[in-house]
Amino acid sequence: MSQLTIQINDKSYINSTDKTTKQVIKNLQLTLTNNEFVCLVGPSGCGKTTLLNILAKLDTQFSGCIELQPKHIQPKVGYVFQNPRLLPWRTVYENIQLASAAKSETLDFLLASMDLADEKDSYPEHLSLGMSRRVSIIRAFANDPDLLLMDEPFVSLDPPTARQVRALLIDLWSKRPHKVLFVTHDLREAITLADQLIFLSSSPMSVISEVPVTIPRNERLQEIKIEQFRQQLFIDYPQIAELL
């Protein structure tokens, strides 16, 4: 199976007003094997979005390397941004279609599985935030990515909607698995979704610990199991408590 190696030695921003440099990422090493769902957990503002932008090749000003094995493959990236970033002047369907080469049956299937079949021809401004988020998730999936990046996609959704979209996401992902990097600062959300948790320290960002989630997927709807795991996590890794 394929493997993605991420090695970022240094990523700094230069403040244009007083010429000071601020290091955001230092010696960050990550290896993603198989089609794992990995959650990156860390305090807000620690540089997680910067990391995702580097992986999506939107930011090339860093030292280090990102490699996908086997080589010669340009990894296809799907990116679910923190804001949905839909084109307001194109319909839901056009927004998804523009970003992918998928057949119309696939798009219809994806829309139906996210309960959006009726909104196919609506413009994004007529949708609720939860719906727009789902559209941006479909857009990422329709692209059939090798690597799916998700940047706190459920922030500012009300809890029932967030739960619903999370369930739909996992459902979709298990049908067509691929590598997922999911950024969040909500530990419960991370435990619910992930195969693997990666805890990140704040500025400069680096990996503190990697923890596999051992709860079977079919038991993750039970809040109690999640809570038990979370408590155990704080006992086993005391440094995590300081992060969150």
Added chain:
Amino acid sequence: MDFISRPSILALLSISVFLALWQGLAIYLDTITLPTPFVVANVLLEEIASGQLPHHLSKTLYRLIISFSIAMFLGCAIGIMLGRHKQIDYFFDNWLVIFLNVPALVTIILCYVWFGLVESAAILAVVINKLPNVIVTIREGTRSLDSELLDMAKCYRFGKGKTLRHVIWPQLHPFVMAATRTGLALIWKIVLVVEMLGRSDGMGYQLHLFFQLFDVASILAYTIAFVALIQAIELLILKPLDKKAQRWRR
């Protein structure tokens, strides 16, 4: 009260008041330099019937369309380029300031002197006058493009053509419409001067002729035809375009 405050009734009322004022003033002054609306309307109908007015109006309209299209096309291309690339923008900024501030009359005279009293010189003069305005407006629009959407397009590998058509162009649309409206108003005026100075047909040439004959009724008749045509362009072309582009808004 409700009946009077309807927009269409108001528009009709305002035009009637305007015509009444004109008529009153013309009767009161009783001079050949201000004919009554009735006389002007008669001249207008005669000129249309004789084919003179349609001939010259269409000549002017043809020059307008050609020079407007060239100016808009070049202006959009250069404006987008300057808005996207800071270095090029810094380099050409001074050029733009120079061309913005050269008086229209100077460009027209120089074009005629350098290239002769020919059609292409006339069109070139109009384009040079209009181009800097389009560039500045479109550059402003390009600078205010949403970088989040551009990043999205890059991430999903839209490519240049797709990005331009689906991401950049819709955002530039209000700026293009603004450039179109100010552009039409500006180009009309310049085309007339160009025709007056070096062409032997068109509205500008005719108006110059009437001026020498002190034929105010004909001048006013041509003006009315003019204004009506511009209104028609606004109502039949620009407004529907606006409406079509805005349909995604709530």
